[in-house]
Amino acid sequence: MATPRQPDAVDAILAQWHQERPDLDVSPMGPLGRIKRCASLLQRRLDETFAGFGLSFWEFDVLATLRRSGAPYCLAPTTLFSTLMVTSGTMTHRMGKLESQGWITRLPNPADARSSLVQLTAEGLALIDRAVEAHVANQHRILAPIKAADLAALDARLSMLLAALEPSGDSQP
Template identity: 65%
Template sequence: MHRTSQRPADAVDVILEQWAQERPDLDASPMGPAGRIMRCALRLQQRVESGLAHFGLSLWEFDMLAALRRAGAPYRLSPTELFSALMVTSGTMTHRLKSLEARGWIERVPNEQDARSMLVQLSDEGRALIDRAVEVHVDNERRLLSALPSAALAELDAHLSALLLALEAPADSGTSGNRLPAPPDAA
């Protein structure tokens, strides 16, 4: 694998060079973008979590509070809507809801449309917390992405969106022969 630009080598370049040395018959080039996306995601997650620690929030707590806040007044969703939006299992959701409720950030309220179920709603304390945290979170992400010029960032965003759509497309969508199959437990 030979780099086509004069940019400094990164950790993925080293891996690709090792594969080229050990398996010259193998075109390992797909490992480049995939490896970089995964490594960037890991680094971004670490730095996002570090920014949220100031508020005593983990990333999953932030995500749940943010999902409720984005739902708009009265800032409530059914547990099913929450776990679908956050891509977690119902068992994981139950545990997380109990934790957030114990911290006073959410409350469960009766569902007026279905007396057999409850809804999850931000408490006043939870709403105040997420409103403060999301401002710092957005500033942190802006800072983390500032290494790229705005035009390059917009282009990257467009390409990542196209990749995400391809990866999330149903396996039987028939829209492209290059679609990836759905993971075994995909919902």
């Protein structure tokens, strides 16, 4: 038996479509609309935490990608832009901004004289370590109202959806 829930904004949209186009099965709009709305609302809450450290989402993302790569927190720009799913031009612009902030440095690549590596500076490492601690605490706060079993079930279902959406073998973090 389904647990009763409060109607949400997506329910109102579905009701309008049922009224206007009863001939259409708009049921996929329910989960997809809720996922999109959740993503938007979550991004706002995440951005608030990043802003507390003077970071935008993309800045946090780049610094966190370097940090989680492990010491010496250094990656090739191509690895960074493919992991972050941005173009090389976008990555070049972002690297310039992060470098001007003193959070990263570009180093010559000893394996390939034609390319460089991107590395966290000591300042960048200290910043991302503080920011990621706050980010994880924020994530815990956001999810606190949901029971552990419900979160596990949601995670499993979202994993199934992700597997259905991602091209085969494309599970970049």
